[in-house]
Amino acid sequence: MKEPEQQPQDDSGHYLALCGGIGGAKLALGLSHQLKNRLTVAVNTGDDFQHFGLYISPDIDTVIYTLAGKNNKELGWGLENESWNFHNAMKKLGQESWFQLGDRDLATHITRTQLLDDGKTLTEATHFLSKKFCIPSNIIPMSDSPVRTMIGLKGSGFIPFQHYFLREKCQPEVDRFKFEGAELASPSPDFVSILNNPQLKGIFICPSNPFVSIDPILSIPGLREKIKAHPAPTIAVTPIIGGQSVKGPTTKMMQELGMEQSALTIAQNYADLIDGFVLDEQDANLKCDIQKLGLQVKLAQSLMQSLDDRINLARSCLDFSRSLMPTNSVSQ
Amino acid sequence: MKEPEQQPQDDSGHYLALCGGIGGAKLALGLSHQLKNRLTVAVNTGDDFQHFGLYISPDIDTVIYTLAGKNNKELGWGLENESWNFHNAMKKLGQESWFQLGDRDLATHITRTQLLDDGKTLTEATHFLSKKFCIPSNIIPMSDSPVRTMIGLKGSGFIPFQHYFLREKCQPEVDRFKFEGAELASPSPDFVSILNNPQLKGIFICPSNPFVSIDPILSIPGLREKIKAHPAPTIAVTPIIGGQSVKGPTTKMMQELGMEQSALTIAQNYADLIDGFVLDEQDANLKCDIQKLGLQVKLAQSLMQSLDDRINLARSCLDFSRSLMPTNSVSQ
Numbered sequence: 033m034k035e036p037e038q039q040p041q042d043d044s045g046h047y048l049a050l051c052g053g054i055g056g057a058k059l060a061l062g063l064s065h066q067l068k069n070r071l072t073v074a075v076n077t078g079d080d081f082q083h084f085g086l087y088i089s090p091d092i093d094t095v096i097y098t099l100a101g102k103n104n105k106e107l108g109w110g111l112e113n114e115s116w117n118f119h120n121a122m123k124k125l126g127q128e129s130w131f132q133l134g135d136r137d138l139a140t141h142i143t144r145t146q147l148l149d150d151g152k153t154l155t156e157a158t159h160f161l162s163k164k165f166c167i168p169s170n171i172i173p174m175s176d177s178p179v180r181t182m183i184g185l186k187g188s189g190f191i192p193f194q195h196y197f198l199r200e201k202c203q204p205e206v207d208r209f210k211f212e213g214a215e216l217a218s219p220s221p222d223f224v225s226i227l228n229n230p231q232l233k234g235i236f237i238c239p240s241n242p243f244v245s246i247d248p249i250l251s252i253p254g255l256r257e258k259i260k261a262h263p264a265p266t267i268a269v270t271p272i273i274g275g276q277s278v279k280g281p282t283t284k285m286m287q288e289l290g291m292e293q294s295a296l297t298i299a300q301n302y303a304d305l306i307d308g309f310v311l312d313e314q315d316a317n318l319k320c321d322i323q324k325l326g327l328q329v330k331l332a333q334s335l336m337q338s339l340d341d342r343i344n345l346a347r348s349c350l351d352f353s354r355s356l357m358p359t360n361s362v363s364q
Numbered sequence: 365m366k367e368p369e370q371q372p373q374d375d376s377g378h379y380l381a382l383c384g385g386i387g388g389a390k391l392a393l394g395l396s397h398q399l400k401n402r403l404t405v406a407v408n409t410g411d412d413f414q415h416f417g418l419y420i421s422p423d424i425d426t427v428i429y430t431l432a433g434k435n436n437k438e439l440g441w442g443l444e445n446e447s448w449n450f451h452n453a454m455k456k457l458g459q460e461s462w463f464q465l466g467d468r469d470l471a472t473h474i475t476r477t478q479l480l481d482d483g484k485t486l487t488e489a490t491h492f493l494s495k496k497f498c499i500p501s502n503i504i505p506m507s508d509s510p511v512r513t514m515i516g517l518k519g520s521g522f523i524p525f526q527h528y529f530l531r532e533k534c535q536p537e538v539d540r541f542k543f544e545g546a547e548l549a550s551p552s553p554d555f556v557s558i559l560n561n562p563q564l565k566g567i568f569i570c571p572s573n574p575f576v577s578i579d580p581i582l583s584i585p586g587l588r589e590k591i592k593a594h595p596a597p598t599i600a601v602t603p604i605i606g607g608q609s610v611k612g613p614t615t616k617m618m619q620e621l622g623m624e625q626s627a628l629t630i631a632q633n634y635a636d637l638i639d640g641f642v643l644d645e646q647d648a649n650l651k652c653d654i655q656k657l658g659l660q661v662k663l664a665q666s667l668m669q670s671l672d673d674r675i676n677l678a679r680s681c682l683d684f685s686r687s688l689m690p691t692n693s694v695s696q
Contacts, residue, residue, distance in 0.1 A: 084474050084475075084478055085417075085474065085477055085478045085481055086474075114449075115447060115449045115467065117446075117447045117449070117467035117468050118450065118467045118468065118470050118471055118474075120468075121467070121468040121469075121470070121471030121472075122471045122474070122475070124471075124496070125471055125472075125475050125493070125496045126496060127471070127475060135447065135449035135450045135453070135467040135470075136449050136450065136452075136453040137453075138450050138453070138467075138470065139450055139453030139454045139456075139457055139459070140453075140457075142416050142417065142418075142450075142454070143416075143454070143457050143459060145417055146416055146417045149417055161457070164456070164457045164458060
């Protein structure tokens, strides 16, 4: 049955990226440019919520819009060329306005909600939308079951992620997280398949917030162990450059959790799971400390401002991954 | 307990209008200008349907938007200053595009759907929306139960009203109607209250399509009998001028049903229910024939092009109604 591969192995291997929203999606776009249909992006759905009766999946939408090249570059979220007439009409009706739904974006939410109401899974709905946006890579939810990221406020209870992130604008002090429903959730079917696919040559943890974007994915029973045990190299890309998160509350959370605001902390966080760590050139001084964790380190220009930056970082990640591949499975 | 009324009775009496969409809403607007909170508009909900998971109530929306002065005058339906970015995004996702949902209009549908999903009745949802649109009159659905107008096509089966009206653009030949669910439906609570209210001084049947706008209302068990037996005068306003319907497929349907395309046919249709008929001045030649049906006839300029036309026709209707009121209940 097994014919020898005609193509060089580098062109046939499949890759998996674990991804949150905006920061992670930038690398996912670079990887998608390089890998096309040989990339699966498993996306955090811990931020998903119901709003105005619609099922909203913020990170999946960000990944779809970004990989389609249709993300709003000015706002940093949502769709390009967006209008807000629905949003303003809802405000006039006295509806909550902390989550801004653009007129074009709404088509995504209504279509997804309709597909789910018709009995489709979140995987199927995501696949449908991805295809309509002409995305060659396979974007999948981490799970078809509900897992909800809850933010524990210092001296207080938990609030849902979107309330913390948008309604409270990340102001409250955070001291713990939980992922409701995770213990009963399974990875989505394509997530299981890709991890079982012998063509899987590398796993990337995108530069997303580890606490609220990647940990929800890893909270699904069995996934952490499966990734850890996988023969393909697992590489995390730092979301911290020069002690600052490029976007979002990562370093604010690190401070509140009593952690050093440094790429080293991120590397420590993933140390038992990964083989390699992509560190920004600015943070070269941390290289030795990260190597001491037993990790290979690649220095790269990890701030992604242009499309070229995204593609270049993706290339660095792929080169790094290939260099870490067990020798018996490397073609050259 | 009962103090004598301080106001003249004309200012304290309440009026009820039965109404479909666009044509009927024009008179309802005129009546609302005159009567403010002394008007209840009971609206056809036979056209209501679910679209993209949203509960859409086309005639209620038309009446709300018209009475709020926010209807789209160019299109003749929907909201003014509308944009279509959601609609176009849905088309790109391959969704059905025969029912155009404007970006601003969508706020109405999403809010209504949410209220219904939260367990509110259609009456409560309509009340909420009417208040947000600052409408002084009481707009109510004919029923809180589902009644669905089905159009019987000649030599074929039934299709839902919206499919006939928008998807098929009223092209197929019609030979019968049914109102699914009517036999199990009750009038909405405010509809019952207003009919039992001793202050109800007049009932108007707006110039709407009798077959698909007014008959669905009258199909609700008990309503026809209650209106017929009511001591207040019931007056129908012709939707036909010079043998033509001002808007919509009324005369096309009359032709297909083998009826004469004339205001006389409309008067005959309502003859057992009404006391008076408002006939357009153009059709003065029909006055005697309508009187022979046992009806009082008022000639009026019934084509409503301007707001003044709407108000003037409303005034004529109110004067006519007062003139038909049983003498023992008239104050002057």
